[in-house]
Amino acid sequence: MATCAGRDAWRAWGYMKQSAKKPSSLGETRINQEAIGARLRQLFDDVVNEPVPDEFLDLLRGVDESNPVEDVDLDGKQ
Amino acid sequence: MTGSASVRTTSDPVRDRAFKTELVGLIPQLRAFARSLTGDPTAADDLAQDAMVKAWDARASFEMGTNMKAWTFMILRNQFYSEKRRSWRQSQLDQEAAERTLVAIDDPSAPVALDELRMGLAMLPAEQREALVLVGAGGFAYEEAALICGCAVGTVKSRVSRARRALLEILQRGDYVRDGAPAGDAMGSILAQAERLSNSA
Structure with missing residues (x-):
């Protein structure tokens, strides 16, 4: 597994799948929801952690050129 | 002036x-x-x-x-x-793509879970899915999510709650997509590249 948090999430996920046939207690529901929550954040964070394609920064450079103000460095420096 | x-x-x-x-x-x-x-x-x-x-x-x-x-x-x-609003038909193509994705899964281990979640998310009504993503993954408070979605805070809370319940039920039943998923964007999911990370796990 990639991370510690990931490992815990996997364990909870496996638990959820195993318990699928049984009626859920409140405690089980909570564990299941936490597993889903961790997975959901992983799906989102996976994209957040991707490198940003050049087109994005190119676009912002483009708006600079069409703007009569001084050029703005994307690193935020003068 | x-x-x-x-x-x-x-x-x-x-x-x-x-x-x-x-x-x-x-x-x-x-x-x-x-x-x-x-x-x-x-x-x-x-x-x-x-x-x-x-x-x-x-x-x-x-x-x-x-x-x-x-x-x-x-x-x-x-x-x-x-x-x-200008391209409703696109959702049909997305549905087919989602089914192909599901069929391609035959490894019962790690990578499946993310796909299962993705398929489950795809079955949720769009307004529930976005509320859950904003609050559950995007780090927004209910009040902020309400502003983003242009609805009342109570509405967001209710959508998130219903989304969580529905998602759990879908995943526990294990019948995502197969049992006539609502059209929607079946690929209206969190990402298409979870496999990359999961495969390296």
Whole structure:
């Protein structure tokens, strides 16, 4: 597994799948929801952690050129 | 009217620079939110780029120091739904793509779980899915999510709650997609590249 948090999430996920046939207690529901929550954040964070394609920064450079103000460095420096 | 006034708000280089720095920092988040709405990486990046440029064009109306993340997410969401109204048919293609994705899964281990979750998300009504993504993954408070979605706080809470219950039920039944998933964007999921990370686990 990639991370510690990931490992815990996997364990909870496996638990959820195993318990699928049984009626859920409140405690089980909570564990299941936490597993889903961790997975959901992983799906989102996976994209957040991707490198940003050049087109994005190119676009912002483009708006600079069409703007009569001084050029703005994307690193935020003068 | 002074000489420096114009139809457009006068450019303030310092403010623009600060705005741009913050906007650049939000690009990864915008891409992730766009991915959750479209489910398609290419369409998502187009959407995120459009939203970024719109945010830049509207920078004069943004009050620095307030929540730019929520503001840009709202712009992106509005952009998505205004485009979507023009292309409802796309959802049919997405559905077929989702089914192919599911069929391709035969490894019962790690990578499946993310796909299961993605399929489960795809079965949720769009308004429940976006509420869950904003609160459960995007880090927004209910109040912020309500602003982004243009609805009441109680509505967001209710959508998130229903989304969580429905998702759990879908995943426990294990019948995502097969049992006549509602059309929607079956690929209206969080991402198409979870496999990359999961395969390396």
